[in-house]
Structures are given as structure tokens and as C-alpha cells.
Amino acid sequence: MNFLVTKNSRKVRSSRWLALGAAIGIILLTAPRLARSDNFVFYFPKSHSILVTKRYxxxxxxxxxxxxxxxxxxxxxxxxxxxxxxxxxxxxxxxxxxxxxxxxxxxxxxxxxxxxxxxxxxxxxxxxxxxxxxxxxxxxVEYQQGENRIFVGGLRPNSFTLHMTPLQEGAQLTIQFTGPVNLRTAAQNGKWILYLGSHPVEPLQSEFQFHNPYVAQVKFDDHDGQPKLIVTPAEPGLDFFPKLGEGAKVIVANILTPGATAAAQVPAPSAAAISSTPQPAQATPPTPSPAPAAIPALAPNSSLPAVVLDAGHGGTDIGAQGKDGLLEKNLTLQLVAQAQKALEATGKYRVVLTRNGDVNVGFDQRAAEANFASPIAFISFHAGDMGPSTPRVMVYSYRPSSPLAMAPEPDAKSIFVNWDRVQLRYMGQSSRLAVDLQRDLERTTKVATTPPMEVPVKVLESIAAPAVAIEVGSLDPNSNSSALTNPPFQKEIGAAVVAAIEQLQGGQ
Ligand SMILES: [Zn+2]
Structure with missing residues (x-):
């Protein structure tokens, strides 16, 4: 999938090559594919359109x-x-x-x-x-002279500021946005790409050059209507740890020499959860060196290992619905609240939620919030049609939808997190967590369960941690859902979550 050159802009360039002759054509052919295009993006409140400009x-x-x-x-x-x-x-x-x-x-x-x-x-x-x-x-219609984008109908684009902080064995980029963004990562031609979601961005400055051994350039680009930052490392083979946090308004990205852990470089936030070292939060020694500027503040107790609880659905996405009108989006919030209470009662974990209240949250945003916390585990809660017997509980872990996706990453040495693939690294840990959790659920709820299943669960795909989904049921138009809202049942699920997390922490 190549998002970066559209058919239209290619056409324009190829006709120009013909006009200019073969010799210049060869130069253009070898030009980087991320070269400035002639696209012009019209951003509307709910969509965007691209027109191709011409010079005369x-x-x-x-x-x-x-x-x-x-x-x-x-x-x-x-x-x-x-x-x-x-x-x-x-x-x-x-x-x-x-x-x-x-x-x-x-x-x-x-x-x-x-x-x-x-x-x-x-x-x-x-x-x-x-x-x-x-x-x-x-x-x-808002238009910034010299830019290739306009904003129609009072649309307020985000803007951002960018800071680079040198680290001992790397560099840290902190990008502060004026409104929430999404984050999805990809790599292309040795560059790292941070896709920022669909809300338009108007950069105050669109190119940042650095004289730094780790990062050479950061460039904003949206000529295909997809706002994104393109990070060019100063040399190949560096590791890249981007994270999104602070209400999805800050991206912190560490660019490091392979082997150097972010945790050893900066006190927080640690990016070690995406390295192969287990339990980074506990292994992190206190850092005596002064803290570099511009690191987002973390919640209190940030030294405790984080568990991310994900309440499925929300806002206009109601999920499944029971006979008596119970909505999955509300039930998942109740289950998350019980699990949060149980985890926090141990005094050993800090809970991070991907959704607060009844709001729509996209998969990328959930993953971004989760990965920013460097969690020891991620648990998503769902409810659905599970047939006539109720209550029931199922546990799932991730498997890619096609076996091809299991192929090794192009640069196996790099621990760059390509979000389409990141859960692949945790599949073993995730399926072990699923097995433990299923056994604990059976023990605490006394509900007969079946062995966990590995399925292509979208919300788990981009999680950089052991990750599972719990589904309770049956929540369907023919079933009475009172067994699912029953407080003892929900508490038992919370107790099972605690037991499974304790096993994950204890028995590596
Ligand atoms: Zn669901």
C-alpha cells in the first residue's frame, strides 16, 4: 500500500518528464518518492478531497x-x-x-x-x-498563502510544536498538538511515518532540520489528505519508539542506538515495553541524571506497572444490545470499573483506561493511549451474542487474519513498532495470559468456559504488550441480561483479572 504518491500526481510528473526529455527524467526518477506533490487538499468538516494543481x-x-x-x-x-x-x-x-x-x-x-x-x-x-x-x-474558507490545503466551513485544524532533546544514546522528539490526534506508524524507504488520523493539521512550520547524530529531519506532509509526520533518521539501523499520550495531544518519540533502552535514558515515559525485555517498569533503575525538558508528566504512581483496561465500543458505537435494552458499551464500562477497583486495591498496579465515559474512541487511539503507558498487559472488554446459556465468558488473544502477515518484518533487527504488526511479537505472552485468565474466570465465576481462542481481534492488533479480550454473554435481543449486570458476577471477573495479572508478573 503506497499512500504517499497518488495516481494523479504521478500522471502530472510523467507528462512533465516527457516534456523535459529523458536525461532530466532519469534525475526525477531517482528523486525520493516522498517529494513534494502538486496535490491540493480541500478539508471539509467530515471529509477531504484532493485536486491536482498545475503551474502556468x-x-x-x-x-x-x-x-x-x-x-x-x-x-x-x-x-x-x-x-x-x-x-x-x-x-x-x-x-x-x-x-x-x-x-x-x-x-x-x-x-x-x-x-x-x-x-x-x-x-x-x-x-x-x-x-x-x-x-x-x-x-x-481558510487558506494559508503558499500552502496546498484549505479548510472549509469553520473547520479548526490542529497545529503543533516540535522539540528535539538530545539523549545520551539518542534523541527524543516531543510533538505537542493543539487538539487530539491519532497515531499509527509505518516505515518506508528507511523513514518512519507517523500517521496522525483524519483530523486536519495545519503546520506552523512543515520542515525541521537537525544537526544531530540520530535524527536528520522531521517533515509534515498531507498531500494525500492524510496528515503525517515523516521522520528521517540520521543513519540506518536506529530504533524508534513513538508514543501518544496526554489526552492524545502529545507524541513522544525516542530515537535510539540499538540496545540502548529508553528507560535508561529518560526517567519517564519508558518505552521499554516495546523492547524484548520483560517487565520494564520494575527493571528500571532510578536515573540520577537530570531529566531532559519537555517530557509529558505522567499520572501519580507512574512507577507502578500499568495495566490498560479497554471498555469496548462507546458513544454512537453501542455494540450489542440485550432484550431489556442493556447496551454493550455501558456494560463494558461497568466491567472495566470493577476490574480497575480490584487491580488498584492491590496497591501494585496503575490502571490506564482507553475510554473515559460514553465517547467514541477509534482503534488507533486506543492503541496509542495504551502503548504510551508501556503496560504490562492490555485487557479489552466486550459482550455479545453467545447463544442460549448465560452468563458465559470467553477469552481471546490475537492471531493475524492471514498467515502471510506472520512473515518476518523486513528489517528484523530493528525494534521499530509498525503498528499493523506489533502484537505479533507478543502472541506467545498473550496466549499464555489468555489461558491463565480463562482458568481464573472459571474459578471465580464458576461459569463453565471454553479454551481461549486466537482470532484477528482488531483492537489487539496494535498493542505493544501482552493483550487479551474478554467477552461476556449472552448479550443479544433474546436474552435477559440481568446475569451480566449482577454485581457479584462483575466482581468475580475483576478478581480473575487480578489473579491473571499476578501470574503474569510472577511466573515469567
Ligand atoms: Zn464488542
């Missing part, structure tokens, strides 16, 4: 009919050799070739540059999007 006499142009089509049905158009008339909603718009004046009904507006017909397509200079478009579509 040093001026950037956009296809005007395609722009108007993004905002409504073009009611009619009359194309002549020298003029174009368009009807959109109640507006009659007239463009003239090589003329900067545009007629809107009976008024006349002026562009900074003339309208052109380029390769047979009517094109307007980019200033059209701020000088004329808002009047036609009656919506606010």
Missing part, C-alpha cells in the same frame, strides 16, 4: 469545475472557446480565458492572475479559493 507561468492553478463540484451540483455549464459559464445553486458565474475578471450574477470580481485554459481544462489561480469561492458557496 510560475503561477499555481486549480481546475475550477472540479472545485465547484466539491461544493454542490453544478447546475449547468456553457463552454465556449473564450468563455465558461457555470450555474451553481443560484449563482451564475462567468469566466473568460486569459482574463482576471470573474462575473458573479451581476457583480464583477477580480483575481490576482488571469483565468487560463491549460491542457483543455479551465483553471483558476489559487487565490480564487479565498477571493471568490466563499461568496459562491457561502461558507468560510
Amino acid at each position: 507561468g510560475g503561477v499555481q492553478y486549480l481546475p475550477v469545475l472540479k472545485i465547484l463540484n466539491l461544493f454542490g451540483q453544478v447546475g449547468g455549464q456553457k463552454k465556449k472557446r473564450k468563455s465558461l459559464e457555470v450555474w451553481l445553486n443560484s449563482t451564475h458565474i462567468q469566466f473568460r480565458q486569459n482574463n482576471p475578471n470573474v462575473r458573479l450574477n451581476h457583480s464583477r470580481l477580480r483575481l490576482q492572475q488571469p483565468v487560463r485554459v491549460i491542457d483543455g481544462e479551465w483553471m483558476v489561480p489559487v487565490d480564487f479559493v479565498t477571493s471568490i469561492l466563499p461568496t459562491i458557496v457561502n461558507q468560510t
Whole structure:
């Protein structure tokens, strides 16, 4: 999957190669694939669209009919050799070739540059999007001069600041966003890519160069409509530990010499949960060296090992529903609360929740919050249709949907976390945790259980820790769900969670 070069931008480049001749073509062919594209992204409150720009006499142009089509049905158009008339909603718009004046009904507006017909397509200079478009579509349009993106309809993009802090054997990037982002990682051409989710980002600065032995450059890119940061390491073979925290508003990424653990470099947050060393939180010695700046503060008791509890579903995603109207999203919150209480009562663990209250949380966001905590375990709670006998409990751990996904990672030496694959490293520990948890559930709830199953559970896929899902049932339109909301039953599940975590900690 290559998100970084769209078909359209390729087409533009290839026609340019033909025009410029083979010699220059070869140079362009060897240019990095992440080169600046000619895409222009229109961000709407719930979607985005990409148009390809063209240059004419040093001026950037956009296809005007395609722009108007993004905002409504073009009611009619009359194309002549020298003029174009368009009807959109109640507006009659007239463009003239090589003329900067545009007629809107009976008024006349002026562009900074003339309208052109380029390769047979009517094109307007980019200033059209701020000088004329808002009047036609009656919506606010925000555009930062020189950028290839606009925000329509009062959409507030996130912006961010970035700091680099040198570490003993690496560097730490701290990226502070103005609003929550998602985080999904990938690697391409020796660079690390941090996908930031679908909410648009407007960078105050889009390229950061460093004179540092670990990180050479960080670049913001969204020319495919996917906001992302591209991190170029100063040399190959370094390890990369990105994490998302602080209400999903801060990304901290450690770039380290292989073998150097982040925990030894900085007091917190430790990234050692994604190395192969078990139980990083306990193994971390107190660090006497002064703390580098810009490390996000962690919750109190952050020295305790973290257990992440994930209440499935939430917000508009209600999950399953019982005969008496019990919703899975509410039941999972109850189960999480009981397990949290039981874990905290031991005084040995700190609980991190992926969801607080009745809100929608995406899989990536759950994984990002979880991985930021460097947890010793991740437990997701669900409820569903499990047939006529109730209550019942099932435990699942992760298996990829296709055996191909089990193939070794391209660079097996690197412990870079590619989020599509990270749970693969924990499958053994996860299935052991599932076996323990199932046995403990059977013991505490006295409910007959079946052996854990390995299935492609999406929410477990990107978790950098031993991870399991518990499903209780039956929650379906034909079953009475009172057995599932019964407080003793929920407490027994909490007790089983504690027992399984204790075994995980005790018996490596
Ligand atoms: Zn569910």
C-alpha cells in the first residue's frame, strides 16, 4: 500500500518528464518518492478531497469545475472557446480565458492572475479559493498563502510544536498538538511515518532540520489528505519508539542506538515495553541524571506497572444490545470499573483506561493511549451474542487474519513498532495470559468456559504488550441480561483479572 504518491500526481510528473526529455527524467526518477506533490487538499468538516494543481507561468492553478463540484451540483455549464459559464445553486458565474475578471450574477470580481485554459481544462489561480469561492458557496474558507490545503466551513485544524532533546544514546522528539490526534506508524524507504488520523493539521512550520547524530529531519506532509509526520533518521539501523499520550495531544518519540533502552535514558515515559525485555517498569533503575525538558508528566504512581483496561465500543458505537435494552458499551464500562477497583486495591498496579465515559474512541487511539503507558498487559472488554446459556465468558488473544502477515518484518533487527504488526511479537505472552485468565474466570465465576481462542481481534492488533479480550454473554435481543449486570458476577471477573495479572508478573 503506497499512500504517499497518488495516481494523479504521478500522471502530472510523467507528462512533465516527457516534456523535459529523458536525461532530466532519469534525475526525477531517482528523486525520493516522498517529494513534494502538486496535490491540493480541500478539508471539509467530515471529509477531504484532493485536486491536482498545475503551474502556468510560475503561477499555481486549480481546475475550477472540479472545485465547484466539491461544493454542490453544478447546475449547468456553457463552454465556449473564450468563455465558461457555470450555474451553481443560484449563482451564475462567468469566466473568460486569459482574463482576471470573474462575473458573479451581476457583480464583477477580480483575481490576482488571469483565468487560463491549460491542457483543455479551465483553471483558476489559487487565490480564487479565498477571493471568490466563499461568496459562491457561502461558507468560510481558510487558506494559508503558499500552502496546498484549505479548510472549509469553520473547520479548526490542529497545529503543533516540535522539540528535539538530545539523549545520551539518542534523541527524543516531543510533538505537542493543539487538539487530539491519532497515531499509527509505518516505515518506508528507511523513514518512519507517523500517521496522525483524519483530523486536519495545519503546520506552523512543515520542515525541521537537525544537526544531530540520530535524527536528520522531521517533515509534515498531507498531500494525500492524510496528515503525517515523516521522520528521517540520521543513519540506518536506529530504533524508534513513538508514543501518544496526554489526552492524545502529545507524541513522544525516542530515537535510539540499538540496545540502548529508553528507560535508561529518560526517567519517564519508558518505552521499554516495546523492547524484548520483560517487565520494564520494575527493571528500571532510578536515573540520577537530570531529566531532559519537555517530557509529558505522567499520572501519580507512574512507577507502578500499568495495566490498560479497554471498555469496548462507546458513544454512537453501542455494540450489542440485550432484550431489556442493556447496551454493550455501558456494560463494558461497568466491567472495566470493577476490574480497575480490584487491580488498584492491590496497591501494585496503575490502571490506564482507553475510554473515559460514553465517547467514541477509534482503534488507533486506543492503541496509542495504551502503548504510551508501556503496560504490562492490555485487557479489552466486550459482550455479545453467545447463544442460549448465560452468563458465559470467553477469552481471546490475537492471531493475524492471514498467515502471510506472520512473515518476518523486513528489517528484523530493528525494534521499530509498525503498528499493523506489533502484537505479533507478543502472541506467545498473550496466549499464555489468555489461558491463565480463562482458568481464573472459571474459578471465580464458576461459569463453565471454553479454551481461549486466537482470532484477528482488531483492537489487539496494535498493542505493544501482552493483550487479551474478554467477552461476556449472552448479550443479544433474546436474552435477559440481568446475569451480566449482577454485581457479584462483575466482581468475580475483576478478581480473575487480578489473579491473571499476578501470574503474569510472577511466573515469567
Ligand atoms: Zn464488542
